[in-house]
Every structure is written in structure tokens, then in C-alpha cells.
Amino acid sequence: TVNFARMKETIEYSAKVGEIPNQGLRRLALSKEDKTMREQLREWMIDAGLEVRIDDFGNMYGRRKGQTNFDPLVIGSHLDTQPNGGRFDGVLGVLTALEAIRTLNDYEIETYRPIEIVNFTNEEGARFEPPLLGSGGLTGVFSKEYVYNRQDRDGKFFKNELAEIDFKGGETNRLQRAHAFLELHIEQGPVLENEGVTIGAVEGIKGMSWLELKVTGEGGHAGPTPMPLRKDAMMAAANIISHIEQKSNVFDNDLTVTVGRLDVKPGAVNCIPEEIVFSVDVRHLDDEVRKKFIDEMKVEMQDMATDRKVELETETLWEVNTSTFHEGIIDQVSKSAERLGYSNRRLYSGAGHDAKYMNAFCATGMIFLPSVDGKSHVESELTLDEDIEKGANVLLDTMIHVTDN
């Protein structure tokens, strides 16, 4: 079993790099804080005897030799966070992987296959949309050009920001092949906690769509412009957003719909908004339900826009279908949890993870840990020490079994 005190130190170090009030973390991808954290991870990996590589997406790998030179088992997650994120999302996946390696070192265990730790770039999609850019680039879902040309909201390019923090490595450093990929992560939802279960053996990831809607009306002065003459983009957008929510409530109980960002142009108290741009995030386990909802919604929103004489443009920023992980790995996670005496259950993930794209690359699975109050993407995100320790032990056990196959 792992050395929890040692792992806890690394978690506490990470919690300082980009710390914000209320125990939060703001460590946006390719920011100064991300650079600092990456440099520390590199140091820790070197200290653990790993051979470090950085690829052209900034993904970081640390390789530990095995008895054989067969395809490695890869374990890890991401170290970037949301703007007002917590200390655990992604971080635990990388730091439990590091601890698992350190534990193998303690016991001088030489695994059958090599093991590689990975820290994927820009998992969150908070700074550069869409999410999973590093794993998506590696696995060929996104072209290098696409990834490099992503821009943050200040117009800065992924490519330049990656070079800026000195983490633009060579294409030949990419992971070429893998036997399997394992990612430990917090659940970010309420299921495990509600049921008092410690370990989630993740069956797969729900499908999701990211849309961007642009409502174009007509600007004008908030005072002298009579209401009937207005084409107020804000009022149109508020109506559309309310409608999206109402529709989702009656459409399907398991559908989730979120409008996470909204920008107003010009954005002054006494200016009628001429343009509103907002995002819509739609998720469902059943891809058909999600697609039907979006198709119907598009028609209805267009009608609403026409009624108000405003323009509506809809763009799909990102879309992934529901995917199912490797049955052998799901099963091994359950078995390892059982063996260690930890309560466990299977469940689907409502959040996207790098494991999503790795799943098409190699046999993939995930381990979930409970989130207190089901909270994530907020400062108050919390996973209890005892659960983290158990999770790391399950990761270690699963890992040893998977590398032996």
C-alpha cells in the first residue's frame, strides 16, 4: 500500500500553486501557475527515477522501465484547473500515479511492463476550448494545427502560450503505443457519496455537446428607444435560455443543460445589447436523446429568434458520443477494491476525461472517488483523505494486475 503522508505532501504543494481564497485553485492551462506546477512534477518524476519526455502538445510523460520493453501501462490525468476550481480535479490522478510509482520504488518492484505517468495539457477546456486538447491531440482526434490554433478569450494562441512556458516538446516524444490507460479522478457528482460507496469502477463517459449561440439584435440607447422598436439581443437570449431550461426539464430526467458563459456587446448599463454570445453544454448517456434534444431546441430557438427579429447562429464547438471503457479493466478495478475491502460500484461519468480519448487508443479504465456534496468546478471541491488513500491503493493494485497481463 501507498505512503499516504508522502502523497499528501505533494497534494498540499499543488494546492499552493495558483491558490485562491476558500481553498480554491486557479491554475489555467499554460499559465504561469501551470508552468510552476509542471516544473515541480518534472522534478518529482526525475527524483523518482523516471525518464521524462514532453511532447508537442505539452503532454508530460515519466517512464519507469519494466522487465520487458512491451507497450507500457500509462497512468495519469491533468494538473490544470478551472478559473475557480478545487484542489482535486485532475490533480489526484497525477499525484496518485506518482505515489504509486514511488511505492513500487520503495518495494523495489520491477513490473512486467514499463509504466508511464502522464500529465495531459488543457484538460479542463476553461482557458482553451474545447477540453481534452492534450489527449485529443495525442490520439489524433484533433489535428496539431487545430490544437495549436485554439485561442483563449484574450486571443492568445495555444501554440505560443505553450512555447512561452517552455513546455513545447518534440512530436517524437508522443506516446506511441500503450497497453492500457488508467485514470483516477474524483466523481464530481453525488452518486458515490449518496450511497456511501468509496470506489467507483467507471463504465464509461456520457456523450456531450458544446454549442455556442450568437444572438445578434440591434444596439441603441436604453432611454429614448421605445420598447416596440427594439431588437434587444439580451431579452432574446434570456428568453431562449429560459426556454432551454424548461424544455430540458420536461424532455428527459437525466439530461443536463448548462449555460456557463455569456458575453454582452457592448456591455454598458445604458446600451441596448446588440450581441449576446453564450455557451450551451448538453449531456446524456443516450446519444440519441441528446441529439434529439439539440435538434428540436435548434428549431425552437430559431423560431423564437425570428419572432423577435434577431439573428441566431449556432455553432457546435465540440461533441463526443457516449463511450464504454474496457470490460477487463472495469472489472479489475472492482476486484482490486474488493480485495482491499473497500465498498465499490460501477457508474458512468457525467464529466469528460482524458480517458475518453485514450479509450480509442488502448484498453482504458477509470477509478472514481467520492466528492463531498457532489461538488466540483468550485473552490469548495473536496475529497476526504481516507478516500484518497483508498483510491491510491486501488490504483496501485489495479496497476500491478494490469501490467502483468
Next chain:
Amino acid sequence: TVNFARMKETIEYSAKVGEIPNQGLRRLALSKEDKTMREQLREWMIDAGLEVRIDDFGNMYGRRKGQTNFDPLVIGSHLDTQPNGGRFDGVLGVLTALEAIRTLNDYEIETYRPIEIVNFTNEEGARFEPPLLGSGGLTGVFSKEYVYNRQDRDGKFFKNELAEIDFKGGETNRLQRAHAFLELHIEQGPVLENEGVTIGAVEGIKGMSWLELKVTGEGGHAGPTPMPLRKDAMMAAANIISHIEQKSNVFDNDLTVTVGRLDVKPGAVNCIPEEIVFSVDVRHLDDEVRKKFIDEMKVEMQDMATDRKVELETETLWEVNTSTFHEGIIDQVSKSAERLGYSNRRLYSGAGHDAKYMNAFCATGMIFLPSVDGKSHVESELTLDEDIEKGANVLLDTMIHVTDN
């Protein structure tokens, strides 16, 4: 009558200082562009033989001696603009005043009373809220401390920004007393154009309220958080905004309601918004109607917030009642227009103007010119040359009559 070609040159100069695409202007108060424009105005005033003063709010005055040393007639407006504003809002009031002075110089006319041109600071309220800060400070509506402590959205203070552009003058430079104040401005609404009338003799200014609403819900992850467990601040805000619009539609035909700015925290696609802050601008000629609307709205919004288990805080940022200008001046504007053979009518202003606060300081009146398509606070704002020329002539004529009294 004025020299239109000469005035046109000054308007075109101004149109370059902060120019943005589509004939727009972005010359936010106390910005670099505002500084450049102010420096030019100072030069023009000095060239016209005026004695220039800057007061502690950055208000600029240019004084022309009269036959007597009695209280001056003051004419002017503002040179700051909205973020995506046009070339005429405010600008015409200052530049027609300058042209009127130049015309007096051409004909070597010595008026009975002194005349002062004024350029008020931060009329728009786009950078520093609320609007009319310079005229409100001068007339004692706002304390110096209040004005100095206004912050823009980057947290920069009025006081520091004023010093930064080198326009922080002395308190003793403030206008002490005035015989009358005259402001020429574009209508910013459709009334004059719809009726084919050139000159508006402004009767007064409609009352208005600026509110700021803060909806506090709970953040969370857009994926794994089931809809029934959410306290989504965005969905609550969208519903409230839709309700405000619906209510205003049935409440009173002449009420205007605008939600001009809205900020989302944290503002990422996959984060449930935890906090939404937005403005509401409410206007009506009848103060009681406006107040009743707001009072009822507050109760209803609070109920909506309670239903959704989100918090709602409402703050009044700014509020002014309807005011009526000096009957003698309103009348003189009509008479001057008549004398010059220009069509004219009386009307109320739906926009706030520095004349609002000057009205409590001295006899005050305004001259309105038609806005093409009733548009303002947009790049496409337009007032035709022929109307500007006529307006300047009415200003000159009214001025000469008022200074003689």
C-alpha cells in the same frame, strides 16, 4: 450664422480620436483617447481667445469675456463616448458651442454677459458608473469623495485616472455661478425624425433608475450535477430578466427597461454559474409609474429567487426623478428656431444629460437634433450635416438672446 465648414472640420477631427470600425468612436472617460481630445479642445479654446480652466473633476471651461462681469451663460456637453458609440453624442454639444464662440469672434460681438464653454467629465457612465459624474460633482449632487472613488471594471479609480491623464485641476476652478446653461445634443430617439422636425425644444428629462442585481446560486460541474440538485444562477437570472421584460410590456407602454451588462462567475462552458451580476435601467416620464414598477418587480424577483433557492441582492446604483427645464429657455429655443425658419417641437428627453444636474444650478435648456433611425450608443449613430448646421444656428441665436437677459 455659423461657419459650418469650419465646424465640420472639428467634428471630423473628433471622429478620429478613438475611431473604431463602422464610423464608431470608443473614447471612454479619462482614457488615452479622452486625453488627446481634451488637449485638442484646450488648444482650440485658447486659439479662440478663451481663458481655460480645469476643475477638480476634470471639467474643462473656456471663458469669453462679456460687457459685464455678471454670471456667465454656460454652453456645452461632453466629449466622452460609449464603448461602441457614435460621433455625435455629446460631441456636437461641445463643438457647436466652440463654433458659436468662433462666430462671435468673427463678427467681433461682445455679449452682455460672459460666456463659458464646458466639457463635462464622464457623462456616459460607461466607464465609471453612474453617468453625469462631472456635472453631478460640480452641482453638489455627488460628493468629491464619491466621484473620486468610482471604479471602472478593472478596479481603477476615477481619481487616479484623472491625475494620470493630467486633467485634475483645482477645486477653485469650478464654475461658481451661472446665469443659464444651454446644451445642444442629438435626440438619440426616433421622435424628431418620424415627424420630420429639425429642432427639439427639450422640456425636461425623464426620470430613471439604475439597479444592479446579484444572483448567487451554487457552482458545480456542468456534467455530473443532476438538474434537480442545482442552484444555477444563470437559469435564475435568465428567468428574472425574461420576467422583467414581460412585466414591463403589460405595465405601461412608455416604460423602458434594459439589461445592458451581465457578468458570469466563473464563466466557463462546463461550470454551473454561481453568481450573475446584471444591471437594469428603468425609465418613465412619470416617477410614480417607474417607482411602482420597480417596487413590484423587486417583490416578484425575490419570490422567483426564493423558489429557486438562490439569493438575490438588489442595489440602486443611481436614480433621478423627472425634471423640467426653465420655461423661458424652452420658449427661447422654439422662438429662435421659428425666427430661422426651422421646423420645431417640444419634447422630453429619454436620455440623461449634464443639463439634468445643471437644471438645479441655474436656468437650463436643451436643443435636440434628429437622430437617423433614432439610433444612438451604436457606431451607426448619425445626424445629418444640414441638421447640425441648423442646430448650431439655433444655439447661437438662443445664446445671444439668453445672454442679453
